[in-house]
Amino acid sequence: MEEIIKLEHVNMQFNLSREKVDSVKEYFIKFVKKDLKYDQFMALKDVSFSVNKGDRVGVLGLNGAGKSTLMKVIAGVFKPTEGTVYKNGVIAPMIELGAGFDKQYTGAENIFLYGAVLGHSRKFMEEKFDEIVEFSELKEFIDVPLKNYSSGMRARLGFSIATVVKPDILILDEVLSVGDAKFRKKSEKKLVDMMDTGVTVLFVSHNLDQVKRICNKAMILEKGSLVAYGDIEEVSNKYKEMIE
Amino acid sequence: MKAKILEFRQYSNLFVELVRKGIKLKYRRSYLGVLWSMIEPLLTMIVLAVVFGTLLGYEGKDFPVYILAGRLIYSLFSQSTTNALKSIRQNEGMIKKVYVPKYLYPLSGIVFNYVLFLISLVVLAVVALVLGVMPTPRTLLAIVPLFVLFLLSVGIGLILATAGVFFRDLEYLWNVGLMLVMYTCAIFYYPDNILASDVSWILEFNPLFCVISNFRSCVFGEVMDGGMLLYSFVFSMVTVVIGSVIFSKNEDKFILYI
Numbered sequence: 001m002e003e004i005i006k007l008e009h010v011n012m013q014f015n016l017s018r019e020k021v022d023s024v025k026e027y028f029i030k031f032v033k034k035d036l037k038y039d040q041f042m043a044l045k046d047v048s049f050s051v052n053k054g055d056r057v058g059v060l061g062l063n064g065a066g067k068s069t070l071m072k073v074i075a076g077v078f079k080p081t082e083g084t085v086y087k088n089g090v091i092a093p094m095i096e097l098g099a100g101f102d103k104q105y106t107g108a109e110n111i112f113l114y115g116a117v118l119g120h121s122r123k124f125m126e127e128k129f130d131e132i133v134e135f136s137e138l139k140e141f142i143d144v145p146l147k148n149y150s151s152g153m154r155a156r157l158g159f160s161i162a163t164v165v166k167p168d169i170l171i172l173d174e175v176l177s178v179g180d181a182k183f184r185k186k187s188e189k190k191l192v193d194m195m196d197t198g199v200t201v202l203f204v205s206h207n208l209d210q211v212k213r214i215c216n217k218a219m220i221l222e223k224g225s226l227v228a229y230g231d232i233e234e235v236s237n238k239y240k241e242m243i244e
Numbered sequence: 245m246k247a248k249i250l251e252f253r254q255y256s257n258l259f260v261e262l263v264r265k266g267i268k269l270k271y272r273r274s275y276l277g278v279l280w281s282m283i284e285p286l287l288t289m290i291v292l293a294v295v296f297g298t299l300l301g302y303e304g305k306d307f308p309v310y311i312l313a314g315r316l317i318y319s320l321f322s323q324s325t326t327n328a329l330k331s332i333r334q335n336e337g338m339i340k341k342v343y344v345p346k347y348l349y350p351l352s353g354i355v356f357n358y359v360l361f362l363i364s365l366v367v368l369a370v371v372a373l374v375l376g377v378m379p380t381p382r383t384l385l386a387i388v389p390l391f392v393l394f395l396l397s398v399g400i401g402l403i404l405a406t407a408g409v410f411f412r413d414l415e416y417l418w419n420v421g422l423m424l425v426m427y428t429c430a431i432f433y434y435p436d437n438i439l440a441s442d443v444s445w446i447l448e449f450n451p452l453f454c455v456i457s458n459f460r461s462c463v464f465g466e467v468m469d470g471g472m473l474l475y476s477f478v479f480s481m482v483t484v485v486i487g488s489v490i491f492s493k494n495e496d497k498f499i500l501y502i
Binding site: 014015075076077078079093095096099100102104105109112113115116117118119120121122 | 254255257258260261262265268269272337338340341342343344496499500501
């Protein structure tokens with residue numbers, strides 16, 4: 001089996017400031033008082049695993065277990081403090097939809113901007129423009145600045161742009177809750193269609209039934225460590241024990 | 245290195261989009277739009293020419309051209325470096341969510357200011373023609389100091405962008421720094437007296453003064469000062485090297501501090 005993702009001894013460490021200091025005045029006062037302390041926090045501890053091509057891996061764990069951090073490390077947003085990440089193929093990271101959207105830009109302008117953020121050419125986006133607009137059902141609002149969109153509309157636009165590619169690796173982080181019930185159904189169907197083309201999937205969810213339905217493998221993260229990785233049945237039983 | 249070039253090719257579209265966004269959003273919702281790039285320098289030129297022309301008693305008919313040329317270059321430098329300084333924090337939302345080569349942010353901030361600058365050059369051309377400063381073949385050489393200025397902006401911009409992530413106060417400090425740069429650039433006065441005095445180094449060691457001085461020479465069809473050109477070029481190259489090194493050494497840490 002071909003390995004498409006491989007992590008070796010990945011550590012991820014953050015500096016957490018105890019309180020958010022965002023004004024210069026506050027910063028200056030704290031700086032003078034030497035009150036700017038950071039806590040070090042290990043979000044991922046020595047995580048190693050590999051994923052074969054075509055696997056659909058469910059990522060389970062309680063809040064704060066490091067699931068999203070792990071997804072961001074694989075997507076390349078974070079560079080691990082230690083360890084290495086190998087990946088082979090085009091990744092569609094559906095982690096936070098609409099990263100890079102500009103509120104002053106209209107929907108249409110944001111399609112091109114977000115497309116560029118995801119690494120697509122303008123020509124490609126021009127070809128896919130109608131498809132995106134149609135899927136998002138935002139035709140009449142497409143020339144309205146994004147700041148006038150509702151959060152559901154923004155999410156729909158983000159989802160429609162992110163799913164327009166044919167990726168090798170699909171990272172889904174709690175995105176199956178986009179928009180209203182109707183759109184949710186439609187987006188779930190689209191994702192299932194994408195999965196059927198044989199892409200590798202990393203699927204983060206708290207919904208165990210959903211994970212069991214979609215995935216053939218699963219992993220459990222606990223406080224940043226990988227505590228279980230293997231067949232879906234085995235791991236989901238373990239997870240059930242864990243949460244009870 | 246090869247990987248970097250491939251990566252830049254992949255993201256070249258994003259680079260174009262970021263430059264486009266800077267230009268589009270700068271004047272969005274203003275009636276005159278991009279025309280402001282020409283009106284604004286014209287108005288400041290008139291103010292400076294009236295104030296300093298009368299105060300210092302400069303009689304020359306082409307004094308407004310002299311002022312405008314200096315001011316355009318200075319504001320290009322100050323705006324592109326300030327933009328670069330803020331660029332990482334401004335794009336925090338994007339940096340935290342997707343992977344994008346981070347140098348695109350300061351670089352696009354600089355390039356979009358260059359595009360606006362090219363638009364405002366139209367004003368300089370018109371004012372020069374009206375006041376009888378005719379173009380000569382040497383005028384075309386203006387591209388040389390402008391290229392040096394680009395290097396200088398990129399170098400300083402990368403240094404500021406990196407430092408700006410870790411020290412928020414830098415933004416305010418840099419404003420003061422820019423003021424110092426401005427007064428030692430001979431924008432609204434003739435530098436001859438100072439250049440002849442003991443403190444001539446104040447101007448001569450300022451690379452931006454060298455750029456402005458050479459740019460003016462081109463505008464007025466005179467020969468550029470070779471020493472100044474060399475000095476400003478070497479200075480700029482050094483900042484580019486330092487800037488690239490400290491930026492690439494720290495870019496992976498940005499996300500932990502913004």
